[in-house]
Amino acid sequence: MTKFFNRNRMLIVLFGIVVLIALIGFSLTDRDSTTKAEQFTGDSVAVTQKAVNAPFGFIGNIFSDIIGSFSALEENEKLKEQLDMLPQLQADNERLAEENESLRESLDVSSNMDYETINASVISRSPDQWLDSFTIDKGEKDGIEEGMAVSTSEGLIGIVTRVNGNSSFIEMISTNASQNNMSVEVRHDGEAVYGNIRNFDTENNALVVENIKSQVKLETGDEVYTSGLTGAFPEGIVIGTVVEVENDEYGLSQNAHVQMNSDLNDVDTVFVLKRDPESLED
Numbered sequence: 001m002t003k004f005f006n007r008n009r010m011l012i013v014l015f016g017i018v019v020l021i022a023l024i025g026f027s028l029t030d031r032d033s034t035t036k037a038e039q040f041t042g043d044s045v046a047v048t049q050k051a052v053n054a055p056f057g058f059i060g061n062i063f064s065d066i067i068g069s070f071s072a073l074e075e076n077e078k079l080k081e082q083l084d085m086l087p088q089l090q091a092d093n094e095r096l097a098e099e100n101e102s103l104r105e106s107l108d109v110s111s112n113m114d115y116e117t118i119n120a121s122v123i124s125r126s127p128d129q130w131l132d133s134f135t136i137d138k139g140e141k142d143g144i145e146e147g148m149a150v151s152t153s154e155g156l157i158g159i160v161t162r163v164n165g166n167s168s169f170i171e172m173i174s175t176n177a178s179q180n181n182m183s184v185e186v187r188h189d190g191e192a193v194y195g196n197i198r199n200f201d202t203e204n205n206a207l208v209v210e211n212i213k214s215q216v217k218l219e220t221g222d223e224v225y226t227s228g229l230t231g232a233f234p235e236g237i238v239i240g241t242v243v244e245v246e247n248d249e250y251g252l253s254q255n256a257h258v259q260m261n262s263d264l265n266d267v268d269t270v271f272v273l274k275r276d277p278e279s280l281e282d
Helices: 002-028 036-112 277-281
Strands: 116-124 133-136 149-151 156-163 168-172 183-188 191-201 206-213 223-226 238-247 253-260 269-275
Touching (some): 133 156
Antiparallel strands (some): 116 133, 116 269, 191 206
C-alpha cells in the first residue's frame, strides 16, 4: 500500500514538472494575447507585490518623516541660536561704532594739539581706585617717561607715575599723588592769574585751587589751564572751568572750585604729551 502511494506521488510531481515546462515554453512564444492562466498568474503576483510593498512603503515614509522632523528641529535650533545672538551682534556693532567715532575724535584732537602726543587706550582700572588711577597700553618702548602729562580729548586727566615696557600707570589729578606742586592759570577777561591745586572735593567733584590773588575777581565760567611754572606739566593744557569762587579764611586770596572738563568716570582713549612746545622748537 505504501509503495502505491509513493509511486502516485512521484507521478504527480513529474506531471507537474511537465505542465510547468509546457507553460513556460508556451509563454515564450510570440503571441498577441495572454492566456487566462497567465493573466491570473500576473495579477496574483502584482497583488502579492503590492501587499508586500505596502507595509514597507508605509514604514519607509514613517522613517522619512522622523528624519525630516529631526532635520527641522536641528535647523530650528540653529535659527534660534542665531536669533539669540542678534542682540549681542547689535551691541558689538554699536560698541565698535562708538570706538571708531572715539578714535576719529582722538585723531582730530591729537593733530590739533601743540604738543607731540602718544595716543593710548585704557586697559586696566581698579574699581576701588576708580577715581585715582588707571593703566594704559603704551610704555617705555613707545617713548613714554615718568612725569609726562596725560590728557583726554576734553582736557587734562593725570600724570605718568610708573612706566613699564609695554604699559604705564597713570595717577589722576584728583589724587594727592599728582597734585603736588601743580600750578594752574585762571584766565579772566584776558588776564591770567595763578594758583595751585590744593585737593579734589569728592562731594562736589571739583578741584579746589587756592592762593589766587584777590585783585582780580574771578567769576563762574573762567577757564583754567596748566601754567607750566612748576612740576612736569607743560603750559596751556586745559583743565576745566570755575564753578564757584570764595575768599580764603583770612580774606587775603581767593579759592576757586574747578569742574574738570574730562569725565573721570569715563576714560577710554588718552593722549600722553611727549614734549612741551619749547622742546619741539629745539
